[in-house]
Amino acid sequence: MSHRFDATVLRDYDVRGVVGATLGPADADALGRSFATRVRRAGGARVAVGFDGRISSPVLETALIEGLIASGVDVVRIGLGPTPQLYFAEATLAVDAGVQVTGSHNPAAYNGFKMVLGHRAFYGGDIQDLARLAAAGDWEAGAGTVTTADVRENYVQRLARGFAGNGYRIGWDPANGAAGPVIERLVQLLPGEHHVINADVDGTFPNHHPDPTVEANLDQLKRLVAERRLDFGLGFDGDGDRLGAIDGEGRMVWGDQLMMLLAEPVLRRHPGSPIIADVKSSDALFDRIRDLGGRPVMTRSGHSVLKAALSEHGAPLAGELSGHIFFADDWHGFDDAQYAAVRLIEAVSASGRTLTELRGAMPALCTTPELRIPVDEARKWAVVDEVLARLHADAAEVNAIDGARVTTADGWWLLRASNTEAALTARAEARDEAGLARLVAAIGDQLARSGIADPFGAGGGAG
Template sequence: MERHCFPPSSLREYDIRGIVGETLGEADAHALGRSFGSVVRRRGGLSVAVGRDGRLSSPALEAALVDGLMAAGCDVIRIGLGPTPMLYYAVKALATAAGVMVTGSHNPPDYNGFKMTLADRPFWGEDIRALGALAACGDWEQGAGTCRDADVKARYVARLLEDVRLPALKVGWDCGNGATGEIVAELVQRLPGTHHVLFADIDGRFPNHHPDPTVEANLSDLKALVCAQGLDLGFAFDGDGDRIGAVDGTGRVVWGDQLLLILATALLRQLPGASVIADVKASKVLFDGVQALGGTPIMWKTGHSLIKAKMLETGAPLAGEMSGHIFFAHRWYGFDDAIYAALRLLEALGDLNSSLADLRSAMPALVNTPELRFPCPEERKFAIVAEVLDRLRAEGADVDATDGARVTTADGWWLLRASNTQAVLVARAESSTTAGLERLVAEIDCRLAAVGIVRAEAAHG
């Protein structure tokens, strides 16, 4: 009987991810197609939409994936090159039973992977681990599915614009040579105001800068454009277009939780009392701000699939992550779409009759670290966080274990959690004073040193 064993490190909590040629290859893509296709068939589905990002390895991985899906008896609709949110949209618009996106997201160029959705719900956690078990024992459906192409780009752009009310602003758009390029280039031609687009050519080598808007260095070109052209604001997108970055008219970065607070401010005028979900890395300013606006803040685990599942559970119309994933279920479909989030932010600026810079300046002035990353062996990272959490509880610390350890002290709060996408531990801290922040970071260092992890200065990059 034919079987396949995935490298354990590639089966992540909310997607499949690996280094091409090392922990991910065409055989894995084909086996994933057979396994996921078998799940689709056994749950009564037949059609699967498939898209891919602009990475150099994506066409070959997509072809192998499609072959595997057809071998399981699924009918595949290939939507081609574009952002991940366009794949999510295609599942809705084409009424397919499921969807798979071939994407390495914001990871380095030699990475790639797969994001999946099934029956209008995210496919994650135990679902993904079950795929590995199916492949390991060759428990696959047999069939001879079909394959056809469908171009949904024009429909997607039209839907993005369908119900947003946009002011005429001067805006910069940095696509970072990622998968959003063609869509953004088409979109801005239909927007009011003045628009400047950077790096719209889709190129998986990412020749200008890496498409990860959570790293401030990657926003330098956008900052320079905004300042040189006197723009009102600028947007940047990650490699597959489900995460947003932004700078205001002064060139100052407006981070994911700050964007979410602005979006929540506008939303809560329309939906008083609504719930707003944010991940554990978000600022206290966000949670306090939603509360002050009469909304219901919910702190939840980091991860796009985990956030989407929580939205379905709670009925929240808006959610977001510090990393720039923004999810609208209000007038949208509940998935993370950075381009749509950009349009809703423009709409919010019009509704609030304010600039992004003024709204950012009005927020309480706290000091915080960027996302700190500590290299850690894949097989140890979750155990290390569990050990730190056990010690904190034994000491009677004020700790929230929603996702890792978020510890509140007199100085503010600090967070330690294991990344679900890379072999790293992730930390963050926030305080009202610089001295307080230094004490929080020192505590993180102390906690990690106690379990054998020493911070390298490079981890701050």
């Protein structure tokens, strides 16, 4: 018996595809068998399993568990919740690994799996190894058991434990994702006045797409903050591991800007520590870390990559533009938007200023948001290779840690292949609008030279 996965679902740091097209119950069963095999060969015996609020998640969870127990591991089901709740279960229960059934921030038709083994990120070659085991039918056999554990209340209590901040008037938008019930309980434990919208878990995402890094998805939150005159608003993605924010004036506080705020109290407690940020992040963040006495470390993008880098460098904090934020001081080192929200409230409190004031005092750089350019899955990597070859031939100043991050007299631009979508992602940052226009034009020129026409003609400009 063996199984072959559609190659497009084997992402760098998780497994993800379109249910009914590239991903289904048979894949979940095979993934369970392969992952259980890895767990057992690492000396483990128990795996925690959770799932998000997508319509397809219960069916995939059932098939996943069937595969896990068929290869001889015992399963602890923790039920519906955000991915960080699964990570919390893996860190605090007597288990050896964990799997979350989740499509993260992708459209409703998607689903997939995020995994952790021995408190460490399971990604890259590990993902490919699952496919190798499945294709060869190289699976352990056994008869595992299934039990259940309700960890939500322990998780929420731990999120709020020792909170040391002021009471603010805050809007919260879990976007009908899996974090809704956790956030509704969490705000009961925090001081201040809290307004939660879209808390009902609904896998059709009826109010807006569950990605808080796309500004249009925070329109409801902006209206709430404006109408209630709240201090700020917090937005969450479909599985609660990515945080977005707006200040009291409705301005976006991007992921790298959140890191600028979160780094200060962390470095006060851990002077001189490394702070990790991804290749998409602003130069202003790396400069801020230096100014605070920290050591900035730039890494590839990807939640599993940053989790691994956090451990490798012994860093107390890591984060990326997309809103994945990892704390290893007084937390378990995984990306958790709920915990990051609590720490953000504390950081604003400690500053003695409002979030609106803090946002207004940040460097006035001209940037694009993260721009997504649809490109066939099979083509996107080749485009990046072509761009890098041309840049090296032109002796450009390039950081190729993750795609091409190019520094020019105007600032910098980035082009890389997305690991979660059939897309390229791009970003640029300059000191003025004219410089930004030149950087965006440079990206467009490189794409055109690889046969991708006019990607920014529909308004992909500065934000």
